[in-house]
Amino acid sequence: MKSTGTKKYIWRKSKNVLMTSLSILSGVIVILPLILIFYYALAQGVSALNLDFFTKMPKPVGELGGGMANALVGTAILIGLGSLVGLPVGIFAGIYLAEYGDNPFGSSVRFLTDVQSGVPSIVIGVVAYILFVLPMKHFSALAGGAALGLLMIPTVTRTTEEMIRLVPHSYREASLALGVPRWKTTLRVILPTALKGITTGVLLAVARAAGETAPLLFTALGNRFWSTSIDQPIGSLTVFIYDYAKAPFEDWNRQAWAAAFVLIALIFILNVVFRIVTRNKYAER
Amino acid sequence: MGGEPKSISPPIRVSPAALPPRRNLGDFVFKYLTMLFAIVVFSIVFLMAFEMYKGSQPSIGEFGWKFLTNTTWDPVQDSYGALPYIYGTVVSSLLALIIAVPLGLGVAVLLSELTPGWIETPMSFLVELLAGIPSIVYGLWGIFVLVPWLRASVEPFLAKSLGYLPFFKGAAYGFGMLAAGVILAIMILPIIVSISRDVLKSIPNSQREAALALGATKWESTKIVLSGARSGILGAALLGLGRALGETMAVTMVIGNRPDISASLFNPAYSMASVIANEFSEATSELYVSSLIEIALILFVVTIILNACARLIVWSVTRKFQTA
Numbered sequence: 001m002k003s004t005g006t007k008k009y010i011w012r013k014s015k016n017v018l019m020t021s022l023s024i025l026s027g028v029i030v031i032l033p034l035i036l037i038f039y040y041a042l043a044q045g046v047s048a049l050n051l052d053f054f055t056k057m058p059k060p061v062g063e064l065g066g067g068m069a070n071a072l073v074g075t076a077i078l079i080g081l082g083s084l085v086g087l088p089v090g091i092f093a094g095i096y097l098a099e100y101g102d103n104p105f106g107s108s109v110r111f112l113t114d115v116q117s118g119v120p121s122i123v124i125g126v127v128a129y130i131l132f133v134l135p136m137k138h139f140s141a142l143a144g145g146a147a148l149g150l151l152m153i154p155t156v157t158r159t160t161e162e163m164i165r166l167v168p169h170s171y172r173e174a175s176l177a178l179g180v181p182r183w184k185t186t187l188r189v190i191l192p193t194a195l196k197g198i199t200t201g202v203l204l205a206v207a208r209a210a211g212e213t214a215p216l217l218f219t220a221l222g223n224r225f226w227s228t229s230i231d232q233p234i235g236s237l238t239v240f241i242y243d244y245a246k247a248p249f250e251d252w253n254r255q256a257w258a259a260a261f262v263l264i265a266l267i268f269i270l271n272v273v274f275r276i277v278t279r280n281k282y283a284e285r
Numbered sequence: 286m287g288g289e290p291k292s293i294s295p296p297i298r299v300s301p302a303a304l305p306p307r308r309n310l311g312d313f314v315f316k317y318l319t320m321l322f323a324i325v326v327f328s329i330v331f332l333m334a335f336e337m338y339k340g341s342q343p344s345i346g347e348f349g350w351k352f353l354t355n356t357t358w359d360p361v362q363d364s365y366g367a368l369p370y371i372y373g374t375v376v377s378s379l380l381a382l383i384i385a386v387p388l389g390l391g392v393a394v395l396l397s398e399l400t401p402g403w404i405e406t407p408m409s410f411l412v413e414l415l416a417g418i419p420s421i422v423y424g425l426w427g428i429f430v431l432v433p434w435l436r437a438s439v440e441p442f443l444a445k446s447l448g449y450l451p452f453f454k455g456a457a458y459g460f461g462m463l464a465a466g467v468i469l470a471i472m473i474l475p476i477i478v479s480i481s482r483d484v485l486k487s488i489p490n491s492q493r494e495a496a497l498a499l500g501a502t503k504w505e506s507t508k509i510v511l512s513g514a515r516s517g518i519l520g521a522a523l524l525g526l527g528r529a530l531g532e533t534m535a536v537t538m539v540i541g542n543r544p545d546i547s548a549s550l551f552n553p554a555y556s557m558a559s560v561i562a563n564e565f566s567e568a569t570s571e572l573y574v575s576s577l578i579e580i581a582l583i584l585f586v587v588t589i590i591l592n593a594c595a596r597l598i599v600w601s602v603t604r605k606f607q608t609a
Binding site for chain 2: 012013015016019020022023024025026027029030031033034036037040041044088089090092093095096097099100101105106108109111112113114115116118119120121122123124125126127129130131139150153154157181182183184186187204207208211212213214217218221238241242245246253256257260263264267268271275
């Protein structure tokens with residue numbers, strides 16, 4: 001009787017150990033690709049990264065060297081245009097959700113932003129194509145910017161809302177108790193307090209948009225030449241990575257890695273900053 | 286200073302409810318201004334649906350439901366059927382789920398049940414970072430690291446050990462369904478991990494304590510927690526599926542881009558998002574563009590439905606335990 005009990009106990013214990021180790025193993029497997037991607041981006045990217053990358057134009061096929069100056073400017077213009085569309089809409093909608101959104105309309109907006117953030121970015125690109133490229137009859141930076149703007153809206157909206165909700169309620173009460181109208185309370189007390197969080201959160205959304213490729217393929221299209229006109233096709237880092245990765249030239253592949261490294265570094269830094277900023281906010285409560 | 290002395294109004298006693306509501310023009314303007322933007326956000330989904338529906342009219346009118354079952358995609362004859370793309374998208378996404386769900390669940394258990402906070406925070410951060418890496422970088426890594434590895438080691442090994450199954454037959458190209466499934470699995474892991482971790486964490490501690498107090502091992506108490514979180518985990522898997530279905534760049538770069546339907550995972554395939562990415566800017570005829578828009582519309586509708594269901598499930602699970 002006792003021996004079967006002990007046996008069962010050992011069986012249960014070993015099962016426990018087995019499942020724990022499986023769980024730890026899956027943790028290792030999940031982190032592994034991250035480390036590998038970082039490793040390759042570092043190993044391949046840094047060696048290709050030099051001043052030329054940032055200042056020179058792409059060289060014609062067959063010539064070594066050159067850089068992606070036009071793509072860097074292009075990405076900047078595209079996310080600038082996107083921010084022009086996405087940030088005001090997202091931030092104001094976020095303020096509405098945090099301040100007045102505790103009603104069925106607010107909940108449905110919240111639900112729709114969640115659902116919308118799951119819409120594939122390529123579909124957003126198709127919509128931007130229908131709205132901008134078809135009527136204008138040619139590809140343009142404007143269409144690409146609009147696609148990125150549409151993409152940003154859900155994230156910006158929800159980040160703004162969450163950051164405002166982190167502001168302690170006593171701040172609001174103190175201001176209202178002094179007779180300050182609600183809108184002034186929001187603009188002068190709540191928003192400045194939440195500003196750090198909103199800024200970094202929004203920057204994170206912008207950085208994600210900068211990493212998007214699919215919606216740009218048939219809106220901004222890509223351009224190997226210098227262009228700052230928003231009416232014309234424009235190059236971007238991500239589309240360059242795509243073209244250079246597929247190309248059979250080693251030098252282009254290296255440059256693709258360099259561009260990838262720049263993107264990852266940007267997102268990594270913003271992620272860390274966002275973490276630090278929001279952690280302080282939590283501690284305040 | 287002259288003038289009449291200011292009259293001092295006598296104190297009036299009224300209950301606050303009898304007072305007219307305080308109106309402030311600024312409040313009114315501010316509220317409705319922000320509401321306007323909320324309405325914009327609200328209507329975007331409907332605008333997108335409407336525009337794509339309109340854009341795909343020629344194709345819907347020409348092919349009807351046959352669009353979903355036809356296998357020819359011929360721009361020369363202007364005849365389009367999306368089945369190979371649908372097949373590629375569905376199979377690669379399911380493959381990704383098969384790989385990612387057990388792994389993701391393992392990590393979620395690790396994070397919510399087993400590790401102390403000082404491991405959990407950096408680990409969660411790393412998983413978040415994994416979610417932040419752009420799709421194109423995954424694709425780049427896929428082309429230069431994953432695909433050569435699959436071609437040289439994994440596919441020959443699978444062919445040798447499991448070659449009697451129809452899934453592991455044929456030449457090891459590297460580029461193909463398997464590569465797409467693996468890269469998708471890596472990409473959807475973060476969302477599966479973070480959602481199932483949140484769901485597991487929402488299960489009240491009393492359940493774990495009760496199990497442990499009865500002499501259960503850690504794993505046995507985890508099993509109880511898992512069974513309580515079942516529907517939430519389903520929600521996490523659905524969200525991951527939604528991500529996988531629409532993922533474009535990484536898949537386009539490793540799937541091989543050949544519209545074939547074959548059982549073997551080694552063979553190149555094609556996906557709905559990939560065909561849009563590759564052919565949209567070169568589509569010439571109206572019907573061609575419209576067919577591609579219809580594919581986008583299908584993707585849109587499917588991901589919207591999946592996401593809505595998943596969000597509702599996750600939301601109802603976490604809420605149930607919050608109020609309890």
